[in-house]
Amino acid sequence: MLWGLTCFEEAFVQGSTFILRLNFSAKNPPQRKPQTVGGAKTNLLSRTERHKKSEIVNSLKIIFMKNIFNLIMAILLTVIGHVPELKACTRVVYKGPNNTVLTGRTMDFSIEIPANQWIFPRGMKRSGEVGKNSIEWVSKYGSVAVSSWDISTPDGMNEKGLVANMLWLVESEYPKFHKEGDKKGLAISLWAQYVLDNFATVAEAVEALEKESFSVVSDFIPGTDKFTTVHLSISDATGDNAIFEYINGKLVIHHDPTYTVMTNDPIFEEQLAITKYWKNIPGKTFLPGSVTAADRFVRASFYIDAIPQTDNTRVAVASVFSVIRNVSVPYGFQIDGFPNLSTTRWRVVADQKNLVYYFESALTPNTFWVDLKKIDFSEKSSVKKLDLSNNKTYSGETSSEFKTAKAFKFIGI
DSSP states (O other): OOOOEEEEEEEEEEEEEEEEEEEEEEEEOOOOEEEEEETEOOOSHHHHHHHHHHHHHHHHHHHHHHHHHHHHHHHHHHHSSSSSOOOOOOEEEEETTTTEEEEEEEEEEOOOOOEEEEEEOOOOOEOOOTTTTTTEESSSSOOOEEEOOOOEEEEEEETTSSSEEEEETTTOOOOOOOSSSSSSEEEGGEEEEHHHHHHHHHHHHHHHHHHHHHHOOOOTTSSOOOOEEEEEEEEEETTOOEEEEEEEEEEEEEEEEOOOEEEEESSSSHHHHHHHHHHTTTTTOOOOOSSSSHHHHHHHHHHHHHHHOOOHHHHHHHHHHHHHHTTTTOOTBBBBBBBOOOOHHHOOOOETTTTEEEETTTSOOOOOOEGGGGGOOOOTOOOOOOOOOOOOOOOOOOOGEEEEEOOOOOOOO
16 A cells, blocks of 8 residues: 655745645555564565555656646636746846956747847937937947847947846836827837947936936837837946836836846846745755746846856856856747747857957857957947858857948837
8 A cells, every 4th residue: 555645735926926835745654563584574565565666656756747737737727817928038147356247148039039249339320210209319339239130139238348138028018108299209129229329337327217308119029919028127347237117107217236137027126025035945955947037036046146256257257157048948948838938049148347248049059259349439430240140150259250231220110
């Protein structure tokens, strides 16, 4: 007779995070008195019987693991009524000795999101691309940026070491914009680039953006049914950090050097609550391992503080890459019945002390980098492009591989 295995489940929602708690209890079989043979005690179960018992237990374990996902999905459907399209992106900031600061991020998306790298010099004239009420500016700083579909900048670093990262946030709701109104507008495709063009530090950006002199204007990604909803994180060479979100049409700014980890969801205020909750649970004992935003946030928060504190650039860069690889979603990740799962498309680590921008794609075997100190960002210089189409492969420092090109046009409304 095998012991009885009982499973009790408890499900609840903490903020926007679904939590499933499973408790198991086992009733051991009655203890049998050992037999005595020639004055010596022997085990009642023979080796064959113990082997059969072990096989049965292992079979039960396999059956349980095969069905646990269906159980979780059933509970999800019961609690929240549906399983949403799962988005994913993670961003971390590493702070080491001697002013070592690095920012790493993953770009995760449910469809292919072609990327190229661009060099933008100072002195570029920009428009917010929302019609006659567009904000206009001339770039104060040069930058290296990654494009998406050559219509937007989701990530980049400028010549002062300011890094901007846009990550998906379903809860985003932007203020209403009127093309004929009094307030200027900025297409969301330019949000990160605007920051890279205009500011050297996080403090400068916060001071300017909190005035809300323009509205961020969003729209659907061309050719899709995906309405763009993102939040923006920025970090600088001093290790300062800020997160900008539009919640219920209002700009919310979280500004603090300690805000070193951000995922796509939930809103950052709830991410801070997750941090507080998991501080009571030692990461060396248990870390959540799923691809959900909350679990990735917990793992990234633990590992970014657990990796070596060093000013050895090679070790620091490798360590940050290891963290963002840990929270990456396997390429082509699929679950039957859930077709819209995001997987990691590319990863970046920006060394803000040494002004080096590292990049790797999920579909090419090499990590390569751009040393911004080798780039001419002067107004007389040209826009240049590093073509990453068709899985082109680069190795090592690639600033000389960029070719003069016409700047892409940011998508507007």
